[in-house]
Amino acid sequence: MLGCVIHGRGDLRVEELPVPEPGPGEALVAVRYGGVCGSDLHYWRHGGVGDFLLKEPMLLGHEVVGTVVSYGTPDPSAPATGTAVAVHPATPCGVCPECADGRRHVCRDTRYLGSAARFPHVQGGFAARIVVPAEQLRPLPEGLELRRAALAEPLSVALHAVRRAGPVAGKHVLVTGSGPIGCLVVAAARAAGAARITVTDLLPAALEYARLAGADTVVRADDPADAGWPSEGAEEDAVDTAVEASGAAAGLDTCLRLVRRGGVVVQLGMLPPGPTPFAGNLVVSREIELRGALRFDTEFDQALRLLAAEPALDGLVSAVVPVAETESAFALAADRGRSCKVLLDFGG
CATH class of the missing domain: 3.90.180.10 (Medium-chain alcohol dehydrogenases, catalytic domain)
Known part of the structure; x- marks a missing residue:
C-alpha cells in the first residue's frame, strides 16, 4: 500500500x-x-x-x-x-x-x-x-459523504475554540485568520448563534472562503482604511468575543485591541516557538479574558452532525x-x- x-x-x-x-x-x-x-x-x-x-x-x-x-x-x-x-x-x-x-x-x-x-x-x-x-x-450520519466528512477533525478544533469562548449567541465575534480552521470557526460560531461575524486576513481569496462559511464582514488585515474594521476604542462597535486563528502575534494584538471591556479572546492558532510580545496592559485595564484552546474531545461527534446538516x-x-x-x-x-x-x- x-x-x-x-x-x-x-x-x-x-x-x-x-x-x-x-x-x-x-x-x-x-x-x-x-x-x-x-x-x-x-x-x-x-x-x-x-x-x-x-x-x-x-x-x-x-x-x-x-x-x-x-x-x-x-x-x-x-x-x-x-x-x-x-x-x-x-x-x-x-x-x-x-x-x-x-x-x-x-x-x-x-x-x-x-x-x-x-x-x-x-x-x-x-x-x-x-x-x-x-x-x-x-x-457517518445519514447523508454525510466521506469527502465532506474529512472536515470533521478541523471542525472539531473550531467547535472546541468556540466552546472555550463561552456563549456567543447574539454576539459579535471576530476571527483573525481565514485559513481552513478560521473558516470553520466561522461555521462553528454561526451554529452557536452568533449574531455577527467579522473575519480578517491578508489574502482576498482566503476571505472569500470565510464568506462561504458564513462570515458577515471580511476585512483585509493590512488595510486599516477598510470600512469593515470595528473601531478600536469605540465601545459601541467593540466585538464581544475574538478567536485568534492565524497563529500570528499581529492577530493576537488585533483581538486584544478590538474586543470589548470584559470580553473574551481565545488563542487558537499556534504561535511561533519562544516568547510572544502582546498588549498585556489591555488584558489588565479592560479585564479581558485570554484563553487557550487545544484540539478537542467530544466535539468530534458534534462536528459530524453539523457537517451532515x-x-x-x-x-x-x-x-x-x-x-x-x-x-x-x-x-x-x-x-x-x-x-x-x-x-x-x-x-x-
Whole structure:
C-alpha cells in the first residue's frame, strides 16, 4: 500500500508500506481521504511543529475518513465492516489528572495520530490502510459523504475554540485568520448563534472562503482604511468575543485591541516557538479574558452532525489530489492564495 512518510525537513516521500494487521480491540480501516493540516505542512517545511521535532520517519496525517475492513477481535458494539467512518485521532490515557477532570483533550500522556510529541512517534493516518483502536471509529450520519466528512477533525478544533469562548449567541465575534480552521470557526460560531461575524486576513481569496462559511464582514488585515474594521476604542462597535486563528502575534494584538471591556479572546492558532510580545496592559485595564484552546474531545461527534446538516461546507474543500501526487498537494495546501482545505485521495 502507499503511505506518506516524512523523513525530515523537506523530505516527504510516498512509499510502499506493508498492510498492517489489527490486534485485539483494533480495527483495520481503508482510508479514502486525508486532509492536509497546518501541522503536516510544518513537519514538511520545518521538520517539526513548535517544540516537537522529528526524530525518526513518521507517517503523517490525522484528518482521515474511510471504511471499516476488519477487526482484530469481534466487537458487536463497533461499526460493521463496510461502514463509512471518521477516525477520531486522539487516544487519551484515561488515568491522568486531566482525564479524571474531564479534560481529555489536554491529557498529559495522549497519543495523537501523526504526532512527534512523543518518542517513538505516533504514526499517522496517511496510508491506504491503517490500524486504530476500534473505539476511535465514528459512523457517518445519514447523508454525510466521506469527502465532506474529512472536515470533521478541523471542525472539531473550531467547535472546541468556540466552546472555550463561552456563549456567543447574539454576539459579535471576530476571527483573525481565514485559513481552513478560521473558516470553520466561522461555521462553528454561526451554529452557536452568533449574531455577527467579522473575519480578517491578508489574502482576498482566503476571505472569500470565510464568506462561504458564513462570515458577515471580511476585512483585509493590512488595510486599516477598510470600512469593515470595528473601531478600536469605540465601545459601541467593540466585538464581544475574538478567536485568534492565524497563529500570528499581529492577530493576537488585533483581538486584544478590538474586543470589548470584559470580553473574551481565545488563542487558537499556534504561535511561533519562544516568547510572544502582546498588549498585556489591555488584558489588565479592560479585564479581558485570554484563553487557550487545544484540539478537542467530544466535539468530534458534534462536528459530524453539523457537517451532515451543512452541505455548503463542502465548498471549503478546494482540491482532491491522488496520493501519488502528495508533494504537489502539500505545495498547493501551503499556498493560501490558491487553496483552503486540500484532501489526499487514497482510493478507498
